[in-house]
Amino acid sequence: MTSVTAHVIADDAEALAVAAGLAEAFRTEAPVRDAERRLPYAELEQLSASGLLGVTVPADHGGADVRQETLAEVFRLLASADASLAQIPQNHFVYVNVLRRQGTTEQRKFFFGEVLAGRRFGNAQSEAGTRHVQDIRTLLLPLPDGSHELTGVKHYSTGALFADWIPVLARAADDNLYVAYVPRDADGLTVVDDWDGMGQRTTASGTVRLDAVTVPADRVVPHHLTFRGPQLHGAVAQLLHAAIDAGIAGGALAEAAEFVRTKSRPWFESGVDTAAEDPLLIQRFGELDLQVRATEALLGVAARAVDAARDELTDASAAEASLAVAAAKAHTTATAVLVADALFEVSGTRAALDSLNLHRYWRDARTHTLHDPARWKIQHLGRHVLNGTRPPRHGLL
Known part of the structure; x- marks a missing residue:
């Protein structure tokens, strides 16, 4: 788990200033990290500590709730220095947005607190060997005690290796899509560092295996409702x-x-x-x-x-x-x-x-x-x- 104490960014101007400073810091070693495939654990701790990961948390939960124009510029600045480092938190912000849209009051309170504390969301969304990108076959099945069980294999799981929480896109028995937020150290969850892409070498966009992973009911969000x-x-x-x-x-x-x-x-x-x-x-x-x-x-x-x-x-x-x-x-x-x-x-x-x-x-x-x-x-x-x-x-x- 992330162990840093995260700063809380106040507004859009501070977010841009922090991003510019991090971009300059990350630029120096970017060629070496890429050449040696040196995974950016230390740099991600800096990113967590900076408070940038919490800038889209709504104001009523203590965040800066920056404009999307600001967030896009944050990513542009980071990618100009190191495209792998910029790619890693992309899914983090996507799944913060999922909670904003479909999370319950209690889910938002808990997870937005985690985000402001510097916790990182990874990603377990894409699957290989299916008919197309939206043919999701990972299953989220109910258990007698009201919790759920996750089983499946995910690929291109950018950021999962570095994450505190891994949002998993899965299909339930009703054939609808849900997102289950699973702690990185959950029993039955394995992250395999097998990404060998010619580019974005240090994103660790490898494989996530889910073998009967138990997920409490309050960690599941009805993602299918987003598109109605x-x-x-x-x-x-x-x-x-x-x-x-x-x-x-x-x-x-x-x-x-x-x-x-x-x-x-x-x-x-x-x-x-x-x-x-x-x-x-x-x-x-x-x-x-x-x-x-x-x-x-x-x-x-x-x-x-x-x-x-x-x-x-x-x-x-x-x-x-x-x-x-x-x-x-x-x-x-x-x-x-x-x-x-x-x-x-x-x-x-x-x-x-x-x-x-x-x-x-x-x-x-x-x-x-x-x-x-x-x-x-x-x-x-x-x-x-x-x-x-x-x-x-x-x-x-």
Whole structure:
């Protein structure tokens, strides 16, 4: 269990300042952590102690209840320094949001207290070998004493290895989906550190095995109810993914610029003394900066749409938030891969040295952007603009 004493952040401005400070601290060792797959236990303790994990707790429970625009910027800042570290708490905030939406008064009181104390939520959601991503086969079955029993296997369980609580998405006997909040040390729960992705190497997105795990009734939330009315579950989750991609793009561009200024030689035909004076490189950096600025602008538009929908949630406002996030996610996906690849184009041969580990930006971008297909974001945008079709209610939009 997390053993730190967590600070309680007061407002949006403090959240941004704390995130900026942590990003600078995390940036220094990011290449080594990635190269050696050094799991960031110490850094996550810093994250817990900083109070950032509690910034979306509602004010009436003692939290700052920051705007989603602030939360997206927190993730962008962290991802610009270390995309793995930024990915780990993404599910934490998603499952804090689940409690906010469907938790009972007592559940919110208990778990929001845990979050403000620096406790971390992991994730046991995705499954492998099923028909599709929403074909959930982990079972939550009732026991005679009113508790439940969880059985199943989860994959891509980002953050579970580092978690205090692991939210588990499971299907009950009534065929509806529930989330069970299970302590990391529960009997019958095993976290296997078998993640071997080419990117986001230190997220520990491995396997969670659940062998007849007992869950008290007051640790289960009816997640299926979320989608029976206007909702922002998917928009919030996808906004944070988009922020991570935007952070990767910005980090890669900054790294490329620093490399060209300090390590690159000018091409002999350019007639200039330094690579940073090469007019063709200047042009290319301008083009890349334009893409990063555009993707950050779309991220901001999306975050403000989510905030507006939270303030007044209707079918129309929820749809607009989902579409705005879809647009941002499609753009950040393309931009992260583009800029991470262009880092080598503008930096030259030396940038390909494995010892420099500049390829971590591309590996992180290419891995993270596979989370869900951008082509379906664009499909929903097209359906809406052409036929006025509102996006469906599910957790990936």
